[in-house]
Amino acid sequence: MALIDQSLLDAVESIAHKAGEAIMSVYAREFSVEEKEDKSPLTEADKAAHNVIVRGLQALPVQFPILSEEDVESFAGANAEGRYWLVDPLDGTKEFIKRNGEFTVNIALIEQGVPVLGVVIAPALEIGYVAAKGLGAFKIEASGERKAISVAGKPGAGETWRVVGSRSHPSPDLAAWLEELGEHTMLPMGSSLKLCLVAEGVADAYPRLGPTCLWDTGAAHAVVLAANGRVETQEGIPLSYANPHEKLNPYFVVWGH
Numbered sequence: 001m002a003l004i005d006q007s008l009l010d011a012v013e014s015i016a017h018k019a020g021e022a023i024m025s026v027y028a029r030e031f032s033v034e035e036k037e038d039k040s041p042l043t044e045a046d047k048a049a050h051n052v053i054v055r056g057l058q059a060l061p062v063q064f065p066i067l068s069e070e071d072v073e074s075f076a077g078a079n080a081e082g083r084y085w086l087v088d089p090l091d092g093t094k095e096f097i098k099r100n101g102e103f104t105v106n107i108a109l110i111e112q113g114v115p116v117l118g119v120v121i122a123p124a125l126e127i128g129y130v131a132a133k134g135l136g137a138f139k140i141e142a143s144g145e146r147k148a149i150s151v152a153g154k155p156g157a158g159e160t161w162r163v164v165g166s167r168s169h170p171s172p173d174l175a176a177w178l179e180e181l182g183e184h185t186m187l188p189m190g191s192s193l194k195l196c197l198v199a200e201g202v203a204d205a206y207p208r209l210g211p212t213c214l215w216d217t218g219a220a221h222a223v224v225l226a227a228n229g230r231v232e233t234q235e236g237i238p239l240s241y242a243n244p245h246e247k248l249n250p251y252f253v254v255w256g257h
């Protein structure tokens with residue numbers, strides 16, 4: 001039996017939905033916000049979702065080491081085959097605090113530095129994205145309907161680029177990059193949903209010329225790959241997860257072609 005199959009993808013999706021429920025039970029009431037050492041916000045929801053995901057992954061028939069944003073310390077490295085789970089239990093914590101719905105649960109399986117399975121759930125928007133190498137990429141609509149997704153392709157000469165960018169982390173290098181790109185519209189969005197919008201063909205590019213961590217991109221990167229898109233450094237090198245102790249990504253661009 002293949003390691004990555006529909007039953008593994010379904011099981012991970014179910015774990016992500018449970019984490020989403022834990023997040024929404026906090027979202028529905030007053031919650032406290034702590035500041036982490038790096039000054040980024042942490043809520044009860046981040047911790048609750050982390051616990052649900054770790055328990056869920058540890059109950060699966062296959063076991064891999066887990067690197068979660070909320071527990072970096074207990075990760076000792078990928079297994080002998082180069083596999084590990086890469087988890088951001090609540091990406092877009094600032095959006096969660098602002099209550100605009102643009103936050104996600106993110107679970108990726110990394111294999112030899114490449115995201116080969118990814119689940120992104122946006123519990124407040126009631127949408128999600130699931131993908132795995134060999135199985136394709138799918139969007140779960142708010143209606144519950146599932147549809148296969150793929151990137152839009154490169155805009156033709158003279159066509160307007162549809163760019164998606166961070167709502168909460170603007171970058172000084174972005175203006176010059178956009179100037180070079182040419183005519184474009186800009187859609188602001190929180191969290192890993194930006195990569196998913198490129199994967200489903202709603203946006204043509206997502207330039208991230210600012211810092212992110214591996215867990216911010218891993219799951220949605222798997223969705224982009226399975227939808228035939230690319231996530232590359234500005235030099236055109238695919239983003240890699242092969243050195244998980246190096247937790248920062250380089251600046252990157254997601255391309256829908």
Ligand SMILES: Nc1ncnc2c1ncn2[C@@H]1O[C@H](COP(=O)(O)O)[C@@H](OP(=O)(O)O)[C@H]1O
Nearest residue numbers: 090091092093094166168169190191211212213
């Ligand atoms: N200075 C910094 N260093 C590392 N990561 C950063 C960062 N500033 C923002 N990020 C990452 O960007 C993510 C949010 O991006 P965006 O604003 O585009 O939604 C954050 O995820 P979390 O919300 O999980 O902390 C955080 O990990």
Ligand SMILES: [Mg+2]
Nearest residue numbers: 088091092216
């Ligand atoms: Mg994050």
